[in-house]
Amino acid sequence: MSRATLRDVALLAGVSPKTVSRVVNREPGVTEAKVTAVTAAIEKLGYRPNFTASSLRRAGGRTATIGVVLENVANPFSSSLHRAMEDVAREHGVSILAGSVDEDPARERDLINIFAGRQVDGLVVAPASGNQGYLTTELLAGTPVVFVDRPPVGIQADTVVIDNRAGARRAVEHLIAHGHHTIGYLGDLRSIATARDRLQGYRDALADQGIRPGPVVEDVHTEREAEQAVHRMLAGSRPPTALFTAQNLVTIGAIRALRALRRQHAVALVGFDDFPLADLLEPGVTVVAQDPTAMGRLAASLVFRRLAGESGEPAVHEIPTRLIPRGSGEIQNVV
Amino acid sequence: MSRATLRDVALLAGVSPKTVSRVVNREPGVTEAKVTAVTAAIEKLGYRPNFTASSLRRAGGRTATIGVVLENVANPFSSSLHRAMEDVAREHGVSILAGSVDEDPARERDLINIFAGRQVDGLVVAPASGNQGYLTTELLAGTPVVFVDRPPVGIQADTVVIDNRAGARRAVEHLIAHGHHTIGYLGDLRSIATARDRLQGYRDALADQGIRPGPVVEDVHTEREAEQAVHRMLAGSRPPTALFTAQNLVTIGAIRALRALRRQHAVALVGFDDFPLADLLEPGVTVVAQDPTAMGRLAASLVFRRLAGESGEPAVHEIPTRLIPRGSGEIQNVV
DNA sequence: CTGAAAGCGCTTACAG
DNA sequence: CTGAAAGCGCTTACAG
Numbered sequence: 001m002s003r004a005t006l007r008d009v010a011l012l013a014g015v016s017p018k019t020v021s022r023v024v025n026r027e028p029g030v031t032e033a034k035v036t037a038v039t040a041a042i043e044k045l046g047y048r049p050n051f052t053a054s055s056l057r058r059a060g061g062r063t064a065t066i067g068v069v070l071e072n073v074a075n076p077f078s079s080s081l082h083r084a085m086e087d088v089a090r091e092h093g094v095s096i097l098a099g100s101v102d103e104d105p106a107r108e109r110d111l112i113n114i115f116a117g118r119q120v121d122g123l124v125v126a127p128a129s130g131n132q133g134y135l136t137t138e139l140l141a142g143t144p145v146v147f148v149d150r151p152p153v154g155i156q157a158d159t160v161v162i163d164n165r166a167g168a169r170r171a172v173e174h175l176i177a178h179g180h181h182t183i184g185y186l187g188d189l190r191s192i193a194t195a196r197d198r199l200q201g202y203r204d205a206l207a208d209q210g211i212r213p214g215p216v217v218e219d220v221h222t223e224r225e226a227e228q229a230v231h232r233m234l235a236g237s238r239p240p241t242a243l244f245t246a247q248n249l250v251t252i253g254a255i256r257a258l259r260a261l262r263r264q265h266a267v268a269l270v271g272f273d274d275f276p277l278a279d280l281l282e283p284g285v286t287v288v289a290q291d292p293t294a295m296g297r298l299a300a301s302l303v304f305r306r307l308a309g310e311s312g313e314p315a316v317h318e319i320p321t322r323l324i325p326r327g328s329g330e331i332q333n334v335v
Numbered sequence: 336m337s338r339a340t341l342r343d344v345a346l347l348a349g350v351s352p353k354t355v356s357r358v359v360n361r362e363p364g365v366t367e368a369k370v371t372a373v374t375a376a377i378e379k380l381g382y383r384p385n386f387t388a389s390s391l392r393r394a395g396g397r398t399a400t401i402g403v404v405l406e407n408v409a410n411p412f413s414s415s416l417h418r419a420m421e422d423v424a425r426e427h428g429v430s431i432l433a434g435s436v437d438e439d440p441a442r443e444r445d446l447i448n449i450f451a452g453r454q455v456d457g458l459v460v461a462p463a464s465g466n467q468g469y470l471t472t473e474l475l476a477g478t479p480v481v482f483v484d485r486p487p488v489g490i491q492a493d494t495v496v497i498d499n500r501a502g503a504r505r506a507v508e509h510l511i512a513h514g515h516h517t518i519g520y521l522g523d524l525r526s527i528a529t530a531r532d533r534l535q536g537y538r539d540a541l542a543d544q545g546i547r548p549g550p551v552v553e554d555v556h557t558e559r560e561a562e563q564a565v566h567r568m569l570a571g572s573r574p575p576t577a578l579f580t581a582q583n584l585v586t587i588g589a590i591r592a593l594r595a596l597r598r599q600h601a602v603a604l605v606g607f608d609d610f611p612l613a614d615l616l617e618p619g620v621t622v623v624a625q626d627p628t629a630m631g632r633l634a635a636s637l638v639f640r641r642l643a644g645e646s647g648e649p650a651v652h653e654i655p656t657r658l659i660p661r662g663s664g665e666i667q668n669v670v
Numbered sequence: 671c672t673g674a675a676a677g678c679g680c681t682t683a684c685a686g
Numbered sequence: 687c688t689g690a691a692a693g694c695g696c697t698t699a700c701a702g
Contacts, residue, residue: 003476005695016673021697029671046472051452052387052398053695057678063387065432065453073433074418076411076611083409086435095449097400098408098433100421114430117386118400137381141338255615276411277612280590340679351689356681364687388679392694 004045013041024049055119064094066303067115069108069125071149072100076275077248077292078126081148084296085124092304094121103189105130116143122303127152129191144306148299150193151316158302159316160295164194164272167288167321168201168246171270174286174323175242176209179333180268184233184240185216186226186254188247198246198272214240226253227260234261241333242268248275255281268331270323279326286329289322339380348376359384390454399429401638402450404443404460406484407435411610412583412627413461416483419631420459427639429456438524440465451478457638462487464526479641483634485528486651493637494651495630499529499607502623502656503536503581506605509621509658510577511544514668515603519568519575520551521561521589523582533581533607549575561588562595569596576668577603583610586620603666605658614661621664624657 006024010017015034022030023038030038041047055063068085070078082098089096097120099111108128112135115123122144125132133154135145147159175183185202188195199218206213215236217229226249233240234257245251251271258264265283274289298317323329341359345352350369357365358373365373376382390398403420405413417433424431432455434446443463447470450458457479460467468489470480482494510518520537523530534553541548550571552564561584568575569592580586586606593599600618609624633652658664 007695017696018673018698019671022672025697031671034672046475048448048451048472050391050454050695051449052454053391053678054697055678056385056388056391056680056695057697059698061678063453072418073408073421074411074414076409076414079409079411079414079417082414082433083407083435086408086433095432095434095453097430098417098421099430100418113383114386116383118398118430119385119387137383140381252612252615259615275611277587277610277616280587280594281612281615282617342679352680353689354687357688360681366687369688385679388694389681390694391679391696392681394682396694 004047006047006049008045009038009041009047012045013037061119062121062307063119064092065097065118065120066094066122066124066300067112067118067120068096068098069111069115069123069127070098070100071126071128072102073098074100075248077149077273077290080292081126081296081299084293085300088297088300088304101126101128103128103192109134112138121307122146124148124299124303125152126150129189129193144303146299146302146306148295153193156314158306158314160299160302161194161316161318162290162295162321163318164197165201165204167290168198168244168272169205170201170321170323171244171272171288171329172202172205173208174270174325174329175244175268176205176211178242178268178330180240180242181211181333182238182240183211183214183242183244184230185214186220186229186233186243186245186250187216187218188250189221190218195246202244202246214238220247220250220253223249223253223256226250227257230254230257231261234263234267240267242331243270245269245271247271248273251275251285251287255285264328265331268329268333270329274324281328283328283331284326286326287324289324291319291322295319339382341382341384343380344373344376344382347380348372396454397456397642398454399427400432400453400455401429401457401459401635402447402453402455403431403433404446404450404458404462405433405435406461406463407437408433409435410583412484412608412625415627416461416631416634419628420635423632423635423639429639436461436463438463438527444469447473456642457481459483459634459638460487461485464524464528479638481634481637481641483630488528491649493641493649495634495637496529496651496653497625497630497656498653499532500536500539502625503533503579503607504540505536505656505658506579506607506623506664507537507540508543509605509660509664510579510603511540511546513577513603513665515575515577516546516668517573517575518546518549518577518579519565520549521555521564521568521578521580521585522551522553523585524556525553530581537579537581549573555582555585555588558584558588558591561585562592565589565592566596569598569602575602577666578605580604580606582606583608586610586622590616590620599663600666603664603668605664609659618663618666619661621661622659624659626654626657630654
């Protein structure tokens with residue numbers, strides 16, 4: 001009923017536990033007769049080695065598991081990161097423990113404690129807001145920690161981010177180039193570093209051209225809030241002719257609002273973050289795209305490089321963004 | 336440098352390992368003075384209990400981890416399942432090891448072996464095609480296994496599926512009700528059980544009304560293939576006035592083809608599986624929607640019920656589908 | 671080529 | 687209230 005152990009196999013095969021261990025780990029130098037006997041016993045008992053127990057004793061004590069802390073495993077950005085890391089991990093024979101933080105710093109800390117308690121060999125963390133200084137313990141204990149999507153606060157570690165400020169600037173320059181002078185900004189929670197950077201990029205682009213900032217709404221976190229914010233913005237005293245929506249869900253909410261007002265072909269829009277089917281909407285949605293696959297692969301690779309013994313100062317890696325024109329961002333301002 | 340152990344804490348606090356264990360596990364009956372000393376030592380050394388080691392010895396030997404084998408953690412359906420299971424698991428203090436199979440039976444088996452080797456307390460598997468009989472070992476060893484999305488082959492176990500045949504039938508009846516008599520079918524690999532069921536539902540609906548089946552194309556697995564198949568179908572000798580696309584990516588590929596031909600407002604379409612932004616396309620895409628959140632929650636719950644000792648025969652649970660009219664499925668056939 | 675002893679970090683089952 | 691001994695399932699470090 002209960003699971004067979006290495007000892008059970010040894011007893012049945014009439015050999016010592018150590019010999020079973022040799023067969024299981026394909027160590028050379030075991031008589032063919034014993035290999036056969038052990039193999040038969042393993043088969044008969046349905047024996048599966050307890051990897052957890054072996055890693056407890058094995059030199060190095062690696063568990064061949066890394067912990068991945070994401071915003072939400074179900075959102076397209078997080079899940080693309082996740083998949084990219086899985087592919088890299090798999091090349092190294094490593095499994096992934098994943099969890100969702102939902103922007104909750106306490107949850108982030110809980111997850112990391114849980115993963116650390118399970119002796120993960122490394123961690124990749126897309127941090128919520130707040131401070132990640134508590135991870136110093138891990139780093140000192142030699143567990144590689146890599147941050148992805150957002151830089152950590154209160155700790156120095158390898159980090160993979162995009163250049164949010166430059167990407168946002170690029171988006172707004174694109175709108176300016178199409179004749180817009182009143183460009184509205186809608187962005188995520190100001191507690192999020194990337195949201196602050198994107199707002200800064202928006203301001204940079206306008207300041208550069210001596211253009212006065214348009215209406216700015218921060219702390220927009222859901223589709224619904226974005227929709228309402230756009231309704232208010234367009235009904236306001238200085239309605240923008242173009243919008244820069246600094247996050248995925250915000251972009252979609254804004255599109256819903258423009259649709260409801262039948263202004264989707266009149267008000268230009270560039271969104272930050274690509275999303276599925278953006279090209280199938282009418283107009284197609286112009287975005288500044290991140291490359292979550294590249295980010296995930298690099299983040300996981302950095303963990304493995306550190307595990308392979310690479311030393312040196314932690315570095316911040318910036319993955320470039322790409323502006324993808326699809327229609328909505330190329331709507332000209334008619335004066 | 337290296338991680339402190341329970342023994343290190345005991346030494347520093349001047350107590351026995353057992354006492355440290357008591358404090359860590361909040362067992363009652365330890366002098367306050369010793370609790371203080373141990374707590375201080377834990378703090379000083381940055382000690383974190385090795386949960387893996389404790390589960391090795393602990394009665395029951397549970398690892399508070401379940402393994403989740405999905406088609407692809409990055410696809411919206413899989414990742415919604417994943418998130419729903421995470422939420423249930425979290426209520427039980429359990430973490431999730433997740434992996435992607437990509438329709439590869441060998442990969443499925445590998446993943447399950449890896450998870451079993453890590454002593455997961457239970458498994459949720461969205462099986463690839465092929466046979467899952469090899470899981471009998473797990474079941475016999477007392478590890479709960481629950482299948483989700485697709486029924487297993489070669490083994491009896493708790494299963495959570497939708498009624499694919501009824502859902503497909505519903506979709507096609509909807510098209511018939513809008514006057515269509517030539518309804519094309521495009522479906523996924525015939526090696527996939529759900530794809531076969533959906534084709535059967537399509538046939539049921541037509542047979543019921545004495546309508547001759549329209550053009551049928553199976554083994555369409557990618558967006559690109561779907562796009563090409565629709566082009567061929569509409570250029571064929573018996574062009575359909577409506578399409579039933581039996582899977583997510585197939586639906587999207589079909590929409591691309593209709594767009595390219597400017598027939599999206601002329602040819603009716605109902606898709607199986609909902610997808611993000613389906614309501615924002617023009618026309619909105621009518622779908623038969625599954626409820627991955629309900630499926631994931633139920634699947635995870637079944638694992639925990641078994642872990643809690645629930646016995647009884649394994650059961651197949653069918654989650655109902657829902658037809659969501661959004662425009663594309665309500666295009667009337669003009670005769 | 672093979673195995674007996676010790677130990678990974680922790681908990682169980684006792685004894686005091 | 688506290689701790690010494692044994693053991694979870696495996697591997698290391700030896701010895702033969």
